[in-house]
Structure formats: C-alpha cells, structure tokens
Amino acid sequence: MSEKSASLIPVLIASSLKPAKDTRAWGKLGLSLRESGHFSLIFMGFSQIRLKNSEDEKFYRSLSNTNSRWGRISSQAIFLKTLLRTRPKILICCTYEYLPIASFFKRILGYKLVYDVQENYIKNLDLNPRLSPAKKRKISRLIRGMEQMKGIDLFLLAELCYTEEMPDKTPFLILENKYAGEIKSVSPFKFSLKEGYCFLISGTLTPAFGTLEAIDWFKEILNEFPKSILKIIGHCTLPSFRISLQKACENTPQIQLKASSFPIPNELIITEYSEIDFAVLPYQNRNAIKDKMPTKLFESAALGVPVLISRNPKWLDFLGTFSGGFPIDFFDPQHACQQFRAALHREYFTQSPDDSILWKSQHTDFVLAIKNLNPIK
Known part of the structure; x- marks a missing residue:
C-alpha cells in the first residue's frame, strides 16, 4: 500500500x-x-x-x-x-x-x-x-x-x-x-422527410413504462414510414413480461429487441444514441412515476437527441427550455402517424441545455x- x-x-x-x-x-x-x-x-x-x-x-x-x-x-x-x-x-x-x-x-x-x-x-x-x-x-x-x-x-x-x-x-x-458527461454541441435542426426514422427505448423494461404501448404505436408508424427501426434495449426483471415483449415483436423485423435478464452497462446504451433520431419515453401516468425525472431525459438532452415522451407537465417544462422533445399519446395508436408528423415539423434544440442537466x-x-x-x- x-x-x-x-x-x-x-x-x-x-x-x-x-x-x-x-x-x-x-x-x-x-x-x-x-x-x-x-x-x-x-x-x-x-x-x-x-x-x-x-x-x-x-x-x-x-x-x-x-x-x-x-x-x-x-x-x-x-x-x-x-x-x-x-x-x-x-x-x-x-x-x-x-x-x-x-x-x-x-x-x-x-x-x-x-x-x-x-x-x-x-x-x-x-x-x-x-x-x-x-x-x-x-x-x-x-x-x-x-x-x-x-x-x-x-x-x-x-x-x-x-x-x-x-x-x-x-x-x-x-x-x-x-448525465455524467459533457453536453454535446448541437445546432438547431428540423428533420427532413424520409421513409424511415430510428427510435430507441432503453433502460428498465416493465409494463408501467409503456413498452408494449410504444410497440403498438411504432407498428402504426410503419404504415407511413416503412423503413423505420425501433431498438429496444434494457433490463427486464419480469420473465413473463419478457415473453410478452417477444410475442409483440414477432413478425416485425423492424423491431430490434434486446430484453436482458441482467442489467445492461450504461455505456452500451449511450452508444446507441449516436445512431438514432428519437429517444422514446412512453411512461404510463402512474403515481409512482409522474413526479420523477427519468435519467433518460438528462441523457437525451445532453446528447442532443429529441425525445418523444408521454404528456407530463414536469417533463415538458424541462424539455421546453431548449425544445428537446415532443409529447405523444402512446395509448392512441389510431393517431400515431398524425402525432409523429407534427413532431417532425418541430425545430429541436433551439437553445443548448445548460450545465444544470449534468x-x-x-x-x-x-x-x-x-x-x-x-x-x-
């Protein structure tokens, strides 16, 4: 010593x-x-x-x-x-x-x-x-x-x-x-119209976090944007829910599911951010969730990735200061494409987030x- x-x-x-x-x-x-x-x-x-x-x-x-x-x-x-x-x-x-x-x-x-x-x-x-x-x-x-x-x-x-x-x-x-890193410098941007976009759901995968609803939502998106990809990578603690996710993703090759029974190193998830257009946070409006600040909000903000997120005043106020995301009703798949088109017309990161997110x-x-x-x- x-x-x-x-x-x-x-x-x-x-x-x-x-x-x-x-x-x-x-x-x-x-x-x-x-x-x-x-x-x-x-x-x-x-x-x-x-x-x-x-x-x-x-x-x-x-x-x-x-x-x-x-x-x-x-x-x-x-x-x-x-x-x-x-x-x-x-x-x-x-x-x-x-x-x-x-x-x-x-x-x-x-x-x-x-x-x-x-x-x-x-x-x-x-x-x-x-x-x-x-x-x-x-x-x-x-x-x-x-x-x-x-x-x-x-x-x-x-x-x-x-x-x-x-x-x-x-x-x-x-x-x-x-976020335990630095803020990535991003200029204000809008998405150009194309046949497909890349989405990411990451972190803990549970029923209350809305993963199944987001899968149904994504399948509707494929009707207008057939080359889109949904990546799902995270820790799934419930074996029965892992089976439900696998069944929901069957016959949809555009969905890449990696539901692990063990925690996934955060650096692997952070790497995925460099290859996506949107982070997807489809949380249900539950008492145990609605007042919290998801880690993925801070990560997405720091990495310059827009989020599509369930409507919640606290989360939208956080994103609103730098135009970091757009609200989506994942329980309304009938209007999925309409809502997503509205998200595509939004300009993102009109300002840079400050160091308070770090x-x-x-x-x-x-x-x-x-x-x-x-x-x-």
Whole structure:
C-alpha cells in the first residue's frame, strides 16, 4: 500500500441487486469522490464475473444471480463479511436491505452511515402486477421498518419529489440522476422527410413504462414510414413480461429487441444514441412515476437527441427550455402517424441545455456533504 492510499478515507458503497459498476453508485457517486482525491473507494454489488481491483478502487460481489432467493439472503452475510474486512470510515448503502446490519454495526465499527435513496420503494410496489394487495402491505411494512433504522447520518435523495413523499428522511441532499458527461454541441435542426426514422427505448423494461404501448404505436408508424427501426434495449426483471415483449415483436423485423435478464452497462446504451433520431419515453401516468425525472431525459438532452415522451407537465417544462422533445399519446395508436408528423415539423434544440442537466453541477455539494460527516480518523 502506498503512502498516498494509506492517507485516503475508505468509503464502502454497497448494493445487493445493482451492478458493482452501477451507473449511479460507481459512475456518479464514486466518480465524484474519486476526483476529490480524498477517498479510497470500495464497491459492492451484483456481478457475474470477478472485477479487477486497483490501488484506490476495490470490488466485492454481493451475488452473481439476481433471481436467486438464496442469493438475496446470502448477500447479507457477504455484506457483513465485507464490512468487517474493509472497515470503512463512511458507508453508503444503496439498498434498504443492508440498513439493519449497517445500523447495528455502526456502533461497533464507528463509521458514518449514508443511505442513497434511489427509489420510493413502497410506491414502486404498485408497479408490480404480480403482487397481491396483501403482499404489497406486507412488503411495505418490511421496507418501512428497514428504512427507519437508527443511525443514518445523511440521506441522498435521487428525486426532488422525495422530499415531499418521504419527509422523515432528514438530513438530506438531493442528487438527481443527471448525465455524467459533457453536453454535446448541437445546432438547431428540423428533420427532413424520409421513409424511415430510428427510435430507441432503453433502460428498465416493465409494463408501467409503456413498452408494449410504444410497440403498438411504432407498428402504426410503419404504415407511413416503412423503413423505420425501433431498438429496444434494457433490463427486464419480469420473465413473463419478457415473453410478452417477444410475442409483440414477432413478425416485425423492424423491431430490434434486446430484453436482458441482467442489467445492461450504461455505456452500451449511450452508444446507441449516436445512431438514432428519437429517444422514446412512453411512461404510463402512474403515481409512482409522474413526479420523477427519468435519467433518460438528462441523457437525451445532453446528447442532443429529441425525445418523444408521454404528456407530463414536469417533463415538458424541462424539455421546453431548449425544445428537446415532443409529447405523444402512446395509448392512441389510431393517431400515431398524425402525432409523429407534427413532431417532425418541430425545430429541436433551439437553445443548448445548460450545465444544470449534468452530474457535475451537483459534484461539489456531494463531496462537501461527505467531507462534513467528519469520519473518525
């Protein structure tokens, strides 16, 4: 161990079901702490393969199969073992599942405890069609109990709306899922009329995110724009829904479906943006979704790609400042071509988005908040 690394403050950023190189935990939280030069970083998360360590960055696997119930249970023991082995001065939990162990051992190991609230997990239960009302109530009580563990020094809130939805989570710092890169310079442009356009649906694929409705919408678009292509690439956690997507795409070669049972590296999705005309965000108007800011909004804005998005005042206000998208009713396939023609007549990126859409706009506040935790030296 070098003299430099010995002087750095060890930080463990841990999750169970998120990838060890998760876009937020590793690519954003880790990036900011790494750039500050004050911390050595330890990451724990899902991985199918062993990840290489470096001098100031080490990785531990929480589990290798996200669908294994035994794996979910054994990851608790792995987390405790990792905690005792690494003895961090700051622990950032990116999942409520680790909070009971984290809370108990905080008194023994003396670290500061941070909870990165990436979702309103209780609200999200309404998005899972497999859960009965009784099971939702049971899981809700379990989540609430874990999230109310004592000893949490700081809550990181991934959405502004969480301050109202979860007012008990204090003290807090809002860290939205903004784009961890730079803004691509794009001049104002309109689309020329052609026989086909390329669309992308990416990220998590669930019924509530409107993927099936978007497929029906796209099939109508093919009637007037037969050379169009729809790329669907993302993580599909429900096997039954993956089958539904496959059936919906049958006999339509213009649809390229890649629905993975494992998380897809974000860099692969970002690469797709360079080959598309529109990003498609067909979210349903559900309580668990409507007040949030999808990560793909920030990504599309920074990469200069217009979005076709479900009508939502918050999202349209965000896009309106630089003409970054157009509202589409994906539940009205009968008028799909009419709405899309209107989108083609719009001028996009009449202004450049400002740096507020970037992760670096939150970098200083985050690093300062972690430093101010005053870890034991």
